[in-house]
Amino acid sequence: MVDTLQEAQLPLLACVLILACITKIAFREAGETIGTGTIAAFRRYRPAVIAVAVVEGSIGAALLLTAHPAARLATVVVFFVATSVVFDLRTSEAHAGCGCFGGLSNTPVRFRTLLRAFLFLLAALAVVGMPATGLDVIRAGSGWVGAVVATELAVVAALSPEIGVLLARRRERTPCEQRTVPLSETFSILRASRQWREHAGMIATADPVDVWRELCWRFLVYPGRAEDKDVEIVFAVSTEERNPTVRVAIVRPEDSDTGPNPLYALSV
Amino acid sequence: MPQSRIDASSRRRLRQAVVPDPDRPEPNPAPAAAVSGLILDASPHLIVLATPAGTEARLPMSDATSIWYAGKADLSALQPGRRAIIRPSADGLAAERVWVDIVRAAGTIVVRDGATLDVDEGPHRGVTHVAIPPRTLSQILVRHPHFEPGYLVDVIGVRSADGLLAVRPGTRSQPDYPADSVPRQRPVEPAPPVLAGAATWFGAQGGEVAYPALDQSGGGCGDVPAGYANLPYLSVGSELYIRNECTGRAARMPITQCGCVAGRFRDRCVVCEASPRGRIVELSPAEFVDLGGDLDEGCFNVTVRVG
Numbered sequence: 001m002v003d004t005l006q007e008a009q010l011p012l013l014a015c016v017l018i019l020a021c022i023t024k025i026a027f028r029e030a031g032e033t034i035g036t037g038t039i040a041a042f043r044r045y046r047p048a049v050i051a052v053a054v055v056e057g058s059i060g061a062a063l064l065l066t067a068h069p070a071a072r073l074a075t076v077v078v079f080f081v082a083t084s085v086v087f088d089l090r091t092s093e094a095h096a097g098c099g100c101f102g103g104l105s106n107t108p109v110r111f112r113t114l115l116r117a118f119l120f121l122l123a124a125l126a127v128v129g130m131p132a133t134g135l136d137v138i139r140a141g142s143g144w145v146g147a148v149v150a151t152e153l154a155v156v157a158a159l160s161p162e163i164g165v166l167l168a169r170r171r172e173r174t175p176c177e178q179r180t181v182p183l184s185e186t187f188s189i190l191r192a193s194r195q196w197r198e199h200a201g202m203i204a205t206a207d208p209v210d211v212w213r214e215l216c217w218r219f220l221v222y223p224g225r226a227e228d229k230d231v232e233i234v235f236a237v238s239t240e241e242r243n244p245t246v247r248v249a250i251v252r253p254e255d256s257d258t259g260p261n262p263l264y265a266l267s268v
Numbered sequence: 269m270p271q272s273r274i275d276a277s278s279r280r281r282l283r284q285a286v287v288p289d290p291d292r293p294e295p296n297p298a299p300a301a302a303v304s305g306l307i308l309d310a311s312p313h314l315i316v317l318a319t320p321a322g323t324e325a326r327l328p329m330s331d332a333t334s335i336w337y338a339g340k341a342d343l344s345a346l347q348p349g350r351r352a353i354i355r356p357s358a359d360g361l362a363a364e365r366v367w368v369d370i371v372r373a374a375g376t377i378v379v380r381d382g383a384t385l386d387v388d389e390g391p392h393r394g395v396t397h398v399a400i401p402p403r404t405l406s407q408i409l410v411r412h413p414h415f416e417p418g419y420l421v422d423v424i425g426v427r428s429a430d431g432l433l434a435v436r437p438g439t440r441s442q443p444d445y446p447a448d449s450v451p452r453q454r455p456v457e458p459a460p461p462v463l464a465g466a467a468t469w470f471g472a473q474g475g476e477v478a479y480p481a482l483d484q485s486g487g488g489c490g491d492v493p494a495g496y497a498n499l500p501y502l503s504v505g506s507e508l509y510i511r512n513e514c515t516g517r518a519a520r521m522p523i524t525q526c527g528c529v530a531g532r533f534r535d536r537c538v539v540c541e542a543s544p545r546g547r548i549v550e551l552s553p554a555e556f557v558d559l560g561g562d563l564d565e566g567c568f569n570v571t572v573r574v575g
Contacts, residue, residue, distance in 0.1 A: 036418065036446055095449050175458040177500035183485050212279055212503035213483035215459075215574060217287055219279070236286040239501075249286035 008148035009123040010134040013075060014063040016120060016156070020101055021057030023162075024049055027103030035096025039085055043099050053102075063127070064134035072128045079121040086117045104162040104169075116159040123152075173241055176216035181239045183211070186218045190237050193246040199233055202226055202250075216240065226250055276505035276522040289575045302557035303327060304353040304474065307368075310346035315363060317352060320473060327354055327363040336564050337368040338426045338435045351427065355557045367563045370553070371432050371471055373398050374422040374439075375529045376447040380415065387421055390529040393470075397431030398423060404435050411437035418446045420532060422468075424566055438468070438566040439535045443496075450496050450532045459500040465548035466537035467510065467570035468530060469556035469563060476552035477508065479523045480531025495531020497546030502574060510549060513569040514540035515560030521551075537567035548572055 029049070034040045042048050059078060062071035086098050089109045097106040098113055105113075137145060157163055190196050202224040210221040217236045224233045229252065236247040303325045305317035310329070317325045329343075337345035346352070350369045357364040373396040375389035383405050385398040400408055400423070412421055422438035445451060470478065481499035482489045502508075504523055511518035530547040537543040539562075549572055553563055561568040 030452075035449055095445055095451060177459050178481075178498055180501075186485075210279070210282075211485045212274075212505065213485055213501050214283065214503060214506050215500050217283075218483070218485060219283055219286070221282055232282060234282045234286045236283075247286050249282075251282055251285045 004142065004144045005148060006126050006130055007132060007137045007140075007142075008145045008152065009127050010063055010130070010132065010137050011145075012149055012152050012156075013120065013123055013127065014060045014134045017056045017060030017063070017075070017078070021053045021060065023104055024053035024056070024099075024102040027101070029097070029099050029103045030106060034099065035089065035093040037092070039088070040093075040096065049099075049102075064138075067131055067133050069129070072124075072130070075124040076121070076128060079117065079124045083114070083117040083121050086114050090114050101160075101162045104165045106165060107161045110161070112159040113161065116156060119155075119159075176238065176240045179239050179241060181213075181218065183218075186220070186237045186239075189244050190220065190235055190246060193237075195235065195246045195248040199224070199248055199250075202231070203233060213239070224250075274504045276507070279503070279505040280507060280522075302353055302355050302554040304351070304554050307346055307348050307350050307352050309348060310343065312343060315346060315352070315354070315366065317354070325354075327356065328361065330362050332357075333363045333366060335366045335368065336370065338433070341368065353553050353557055353563065365557075365562070367553075367557075369427040370424065370563050371427050372422070372424050372438055372469065372566070373432050373434075374468070374470065374533070375420070377415070377417050377419055377421050380417055385421065387423075389470075390526075392526060393529070398425070398434055399428070399430050399432070400434045408434060408437050411439060412442040414442060414444065418448070419443070420447050420529075422533070422566070424564060436564070439533065440538060441535050443532070443534050447532055451534070452496065452498065457498070459498060461573065463497075463499065463548050463572040463574075464513075464544045465497060465546040465570060465572075466533075466535065466543045466567045467512070467549045467551060467556070467559075467561065468537075468547055468567045469553050469561065470527075470530075470550045472552040474552050474554040475521075476524050477510075477521045477555065478525045478527030478530065478550040479506075479508070480527045480548070482523070482526050489526035489528045495528070495546070496534040497531065497548055499531070499546075499548060500574065507575055508549065509573040509575070510551075510559065511571045511573075512559040512561060513543075513571055515568070517558070517560040519555070519559060521555065537569050539565050539568050541569060543567075543569040 029043060034043050056078060059071060059074045063075060082100065086109055089096055089098055095108055098109050099105050203222045204224050205222060208220040208222050212219055216239050218239060220235045222233045224231050232251045232253055234249045234251055238244045303317060303319065305319040305325060307315065308318050309316040313329055315327050315329055319325050335341045335345055345368045353367045354363045355365045356362065373387040373389060375387045377385050378388045378395065379386040383400040387396045387398055389396055408423060409415055420443050423434040424436050424438045425432045425434040479502055480495040481501050483501040483503050502523060504525065506523050507520055508523060509518060509520050527550040530550045533547045534545050536545055549570060556563065
C-alpha cells in the first residue's frame with residue numbers, strides 16, 4: 001500500500017511541474033499582482049520566469065523518463081523553494097499572487113495555496129529513492145495507483161484558485177475599449193482587409209502620418225492622391241478580439257477647420 | 269509633459285469622417301472664466317494680477333470675496349509676488365473666491381525623512397519636495413495610514429521656498445496598497461457611455477486635461493502600471509464632455525496629457541454625494557475652478573462622456 005502511494009506521486013508531480021511550465025509561459029503575470037521585494041523583482045524579469053518554467057518542465061519530464069536520484073533531488077529542491085516563497089508571500093504580501101502557475105496565480109496567497117505547496121513538498125520527498133520512472137508507473141496501469149492519483153488531483157483542484165481564475169477568464173472577455181492592442185495587431189488586420197487592398201494604390205507613404213485610438217477604434221491616417229488632388233486616407237480598425245472590422249474614409253486636407261468633409265466614406 | 273504637437277482638431281475632423289459621433293451633448297453656457305496670475309497689487313476693493321499672457325487683470329473685491337491661503341485668510345494674504353487663482357462671481361464683475369499660492373502633490377512617496385517627503389508625481393511630472401508642519405501632520409497622518417515610501421500620498425498646501433508646505437490631505441482615504449500594486453476592478457465589464465468618479469486638479473498652466481488610460485499609439489502614458497478604474501483607452505486630443513455633478517457646470521475639453529498617477533488612486537470624492545471609486549480626470553487649476561471646483565477641497569464628483 002505504501003509502495004502504491006509512493007508510486008502515485010511520480011505521475012502527479014510530473015503533471016504538476018509540466019503544467020507549471022506551460023502556464024508560466026502561456027499566462028504572463030500582470031505587474032499589479034506581483035507585489036514588491038526581491039522575489040517580485042525576479043518575477044518581473046520575463047527571461048528569469050521563462051528560465052524557471054524551463055527548469056520545472058525539464059524536471060517534470062525527467063520524473064517521467066528517469067529514476068536518476070538527481071531528478072528526484074531537484075524535485076525536492078523545487079518544491080522546497082516554492083513552499084518557502086509561498087510562505088513568505090502569505091506573511092508579507094497582502095495583495096500579491098504566488099505566480100506558481102504564471103498569470104493564473106494572480107489571487108492573494110491564502111492558506112490553501114500554502115497547504116498545496118507543502119503537500120507537493122511531501123510528495124517530492126516520498127519519491128526520493130524510488131526505482132521506477134513515472135512512465136513505468138503509468139504503463140503498469142494499476143487501478144489503485146489510478147485511484148490515488150485521481151483522489152490527489154481532486155484535492156489539488158480544491159486547493160487551487162487558478163481553476164476559478166481560468167474559468168473566469170474564459171467567461172470574461174475584455175471589452176474592446178479596454179483591450180490592450182499592440183500596433184502590430186492593428187496593422188495585420190488592416191493589411192488583410194479589403195479596404196486596404198482597394199485603397200493601397202492611392203497611398204503615398206509606407207507609414208501612417210498619424211495613429212491614435214479612441215474607445216474601440218484605432219485610427220491610421222495616410223497621405224494619398226485621388227482625382228489628382230491631395231487627400232488624407234483615414235482607416236479605422238476596430239479593437240474587437242473577434243471579427244474586427246475596418247472602415248475607411250477619404251478626406252480633403254483641411255484649408256480651415258470647417259468640420260468634416262469626406263469625399264466618400266465606406267463602412268463595413 | 270503636455271503633448272501639444274498633436275493636432276486635436278485635425279484628429280477630431282478625421283475621426284468624424286470615418287466614425288461619426290452619434291450625438292454630442294452641448295455644455296451649458298460657459299461659466300465665468302477663472303483668472304490666474306501673479307499678484308501685482310491688492311486692496312479691499314481691487315486685486316490686480318499679471319496673467320501668463322502678459323496682460324493685467326483687474327477684478328473688484330467685495331466683503332463677500334473669500335480668500336484662501338493655507339486656510340481661510342484675510343486681505344493680508346494677497347501680497348504682491350504671490351500667485352493667485354480667482355473665480356469671478358456669476359455675473360463676472362467681481363472676485364468671488366481667491367486661492368493664493370495653492371499647490372498640490374499627488375503621487376508615490378519615494379523618500380520620507382520625518383515630516384518631509386519626496387513625492388514622485390509620475391514620469392512626466394517629476395518629484396516634489398513636501399514639508400509638513402507639526403500643526404497639520406496629525407491631520408494628514410489620519411488620512412494616510414501608510415505614510416512610507418512606496419505608498420500613494422496626496423496633499424494640498426502652499427508654495428514655499430522649500431517646496432510645498434502641506435496644510436491638508438488631498439484625499440479622504442489613502443489607498444491601502446503600494447503604488448505599483450494597484451488592484452483592478454473585477455469583473456471587467458464594458459465601460460458605460462458615461463464614466464463616473466472623481467475629478468482632481470494638478471499643478472499646471474491652464475488648458476490641461478489629464479486622463480489615466482491613454483493608448484500608447486496616440487501619445488500615451490508609456491510603460492506605466494494600469495490604473496484602478498476600468499477606463500476605456502483614449503488618446504491625446506480625444507474630446508471629453510466633463511460635468512461637475514455637484515454644480516452642474518460642464519465643458520468639452522480635449523485630453524492633453526497622461527494622468528497615470530491619478531489612475532492609481534481608488535478613493536472617492538464626497539464634495540456632494542459619494543462618487544464611485546477612482547479618479548477619472550485631472551484638470552489644471554483654472555479649468556477645475558471654471559467647472560465650479562474648490563481647489564482647497566481637492567476634487568469634485570464628475571461624469572465624463574467621450575466625444
